[in-house]
């Protein structure tokens with residue numbers, strides 16, 4: 001059957017979304033979110049989405065990818081039905097294109113600092129996972145969605161000890177107040193992930209719930225949380241490099257758990273976390289597990 005390859009356009013969104021929802025049953029998407037991920041990527045150069053269609057322009061599959069600092073990220077790959085030849089062709093197009101943009105390796109998908117659907121492949125999509133493994137990808141890391149019941153949560157002796165350990169290192173955990181906003185900018189510029197906090201620019205403040213870890217008047221750790229409809233949502237969380245491994249991350253997490261409970265949250269989730277250990281050692285359980293896949297591109301002929 002002959003088919004065509006072309007760039008995706010806005011008019012393709014409804015059909016692409018239907019295809020997406022058939023393929024990714026655990027990640028059905030709203031149209032606005034779908035558009036945001038695929039067509040509003042703020043990287044320069046931005047993400048590319050390529051379609052394969054049949055002679056009547058019906059979409060057989062699509063792939064979306066972006067190159068950031070010479071690393072390729074495959075943001076989406078969806079194929080109608082069991083058409084491995086279409087998936088293989090799309091993957092080949094994406095890899096060659098990313099290589100020509102300077103990528104030496106490609107992830108499905110690691111943190112791109114920008115818009116993407118999920119961090120890796122949910123391990124329940126076994127056929128998709130196996131497709132990538134057959135095509136030279138290796139699982140390098142896992143990231144997880146975590147959750148915790150907060151209805152009956154209270155700090156136990158171990159939790160008190162962690163907060164105390166941070167305090168003994170001279171670190172005060174304090175609820176965020178607006179007068180911290182300026183020193184927070186210094187913290188942000190020192191983090192590994194400044195884009196996690198981009199939402200501060202529009203609002204001129206963090207999310208309504210936030211804790212800062214302070215060494216004197218310097219912010220060395222920070223976390224945010226929200227509660228709506230009795231559901232807590234924790235993150236982002238970051239501790240500056242020189243201050244890690246002193247239980248500051250745990251102390252921030254535990255304080256946020258108490259605060260979310262006080263605001264009426266019966267449970268909380270934290271999405272796309274790494275390392276899970278931080279959450280597990282504070283009582284959280286795993287909801288979803290994603291495999292982050294990587295392939296070196298040096299062996300592909302450009």
Ligand SMILES: CC(C)(COP(=O)(O)OP(=O)(O)OC[C@H]1O[C@@H](n2cnc3c(N)ncnc32)[C@H](O)[C@@H]1OP(=O)(O)O)[C@@H](O)C(=O)NCCC(=O)NCCS
Pocket residue numbers: 192193235237238239240243244245246247248249250251272273274275277278279281
């Ligand atoms: C993840 C992070 C917040 C941890 O902060 P921290 O103050 O060093 O954490 P803690 O000292 O409270 O450690 C808590 C537990 O997590 C474990 N842990 C922390 N960092 C870890 C890492 N990089 N890999 C594996 N385990 C880790 C600790 O060993 C400890 O385990 P234990 O309680 O069983 O002894 C910090 O490393 C960080 O800011 N990283 C970059 C941003 C990030 O990844 N944020 C989390 C996004 S979900």
